Amino acid sequence: MASSALLKRTGMMKSMVNGFQGLRAYASVAVGSDLISAAPDVSLQKARSWDEGVSSKFATTTLKDIFKDKKVVIFGLPGAFTGVCSAQHVPSYKNNIDKFKAKGIDSVICVAVNDPYVMNGWAEKLQAKEAIEFYGDFDGSFHKKLDLSIDLSAALLGPRSHRWSAYVVDGNIKVLNVEKAPSEFEVSGGDVILDSIRRLGCPLLLLITIEEHLRVFMALADVYIVCSFSFYGMMHLHSSS
Amino acid sequence: MASSALLKRTGMMKSMVNGFQGLRAYASVAVGSDLISAAPDVSLQKARSWDEGVSSKFATTTLKDIFKDKKVVIFGLPGAFTGVCSAQHVPSYKNNIDKFKAKGIDSVICVAVNDPYVMNGWAEKLQAKEAIEFYGDFDGSFHKKLDLSIDLSAALLGPRSHRWSAYVVDGNIKVLNVEKAPSEFEVSGGDVILDSIRRLGCPLLLLITIEEHLRVFMALADVYIVCSFSFYGMMHLHSSS
Numbered sequence: 001m002a003s004s005a006l007l008k009r010t011g012m013m014k015s016m017v018n019g020f021q022g023l024r025a026y027a028s029v030a031v032g033s034d035l036i037s038a039a040p041d042v043s044l045q046k047a048r049s050w051d052e053g054v055s056s057k058f059a060t061t062t063l064k065d066i067f068k069d070k071k072v073v074i075f076g077l078p079g080a081f082t083g084v085c086s087a088q089h090v091p092s093y094k095n096n097i098d099k100f101k102a103k104g105i106d107s108v109i110c111v112a113v114n115d116p117y118v119m120n121g122w123a124e125k126l127q128a129k130e131a132i133e134f135y136g137d138f139d140g141s142f143h144k145k146l147d148l149s150i151d152l153s154a155a156l157l158g159p160r161s162h163r164w165s166a167y168v169v170d171g172n173i174k175v176l177n178v179e180k181a182p183s184e185f186e187v188s189g190g191d192v193i194l195d196s197i198r199r200l201g202c203p204l205l206l207l208i209t210i211e212e213h214l215r216v217f218m219a220l221a222d223v224y225i226v227c228s229f230s231f232y233g234m235m236h237l238h239s240s241s
Numbered sequence: 242m243a244s245s246a247l248l249k250r251t252g253m254m255k256s257m258v259n260g261f262q263g264l265r266a267y268a269s270v271a272v273g274s275d276l277i278s279a280a281p282d283v284s285l286q287k288a289r290s291w292d293e294g295v296s297s298k299f300a301t302t303t304l305k306d307i308f309k310d311k312k313v314v315i316f317g318l319p320g321a322f323t324g325v326c327s328a329q330h331v332p333s334y335k336n337n338i339d340k341f342k343a344k345g346i347d348s349v350i351c352v353a354v355n356d357p358y359v360m361n362g363w364a365e366k367l368q369a370k371e372a373i374e375f376y377g378d379f380d381g382s383f384h385k386k387l388d389l390s391i392d393l394s395a396a397l398l399g400p401r402s403h404r405w406s407a408y409v410v411d412g413n414i415k416v417l418n419v420e421k422a423p424s425e426f427e428v429s430g431g432d433v434i435l436d437s438i439r440r441l442g443c444p445l446l447l448l449i450t451i452e453e454h455l456r457v458f459m460a461l462a463d464v465y466i467v468c469s470f471s472f473y474g475m476m477h478l479h480s481s482s
Contacts, residue, residue: 045397053397079358086291118320118321118355118359121366136397139399157356157379158380
């Protein structure tokens, strides 16, 4: 019983550690992947008005330009002008922008499978252009390369993306959170990734909560009890032999 | 010489008549086509907020529901939140809405290859929701069926539609105008189709302009001259025989 409890608690500790890193198994990229080399031919389209698009000669931005030598927090979502994206996902980054900047983040980026003019119209409506950089992935090629595409035709959206977030340092993915379903908003919000960034910068024991401390203590207690019983058993056998 | 001038002027008259009907050769449908049977399995998605989309269970609208037993003016454009579409195309219908209603038009409809939530956001920004019904063609199936699709990836838009307009009575296309290029705004505006609708309801001779009257008169004069010369020749031959 003590052994099974130990295994259970060890599992808890393992999931805790994964939780720190924000590991998820939905994307082709993972923590440790290089985002720039994962999608070498892909570029994104900075949100802009149509007139700005014309005057920019419809220029696009390479992933190297976005990520190289920078600390970037990026989040992707199913679509401009949709529910959770407008009401929760973007605000969770916009409202934390000072905290991201205080952590030395160079850019907080929102990306979706929309054209850059729609992204611009949406950013203006959300009054979020000052805080967040919006990019379109108009042909979905960025999300396809990252294996983060999903068909949302049932919601009248067509081929779009999962809901996700990542913390990327010099192109290297340090944290990656992907929701199990695009309608969910559990792991990809601004608060969660901000917490992950905080944890990455501190020693392990200072990061875990009181509840987590208690779990670690109980796991250690289990180990102590199992070892003590084993030791006691061995001593008993030794003395009786 | 008189005969070639006659042919040239007859050609002018023919192009004039075609001009009245707004005939263009870019689409699979044409004046006289039945729009409902041209795209029998296709439906459009009425513009709505995401919450309205959820409460409607992502319902779509059949072409029969839109066109059957109704007089409809419909116009299609390359994309929500793009230049000509926002600055000229939609306003040319919005600003003429009272004239359309006075002509007995039941619905003035704007459609684009966008999702219904983007279309809703754009309609709200243009303050055009009261006057115009906006529909999305999120997967482009409506425009594909009508052979009005076009790849606008060069403008960071992807597969979209030509810029076009039509006057449709009980599903039957009475007027169809398609711009030669989506960037043009020559034949698909509200003023042009309003004029076409006016002309359809009046006798032919009252519709044509002074210049057109002059051309008809000159063509008739040509016919008269040719006939006179022929008659004179015949009489001369008859009298000399």
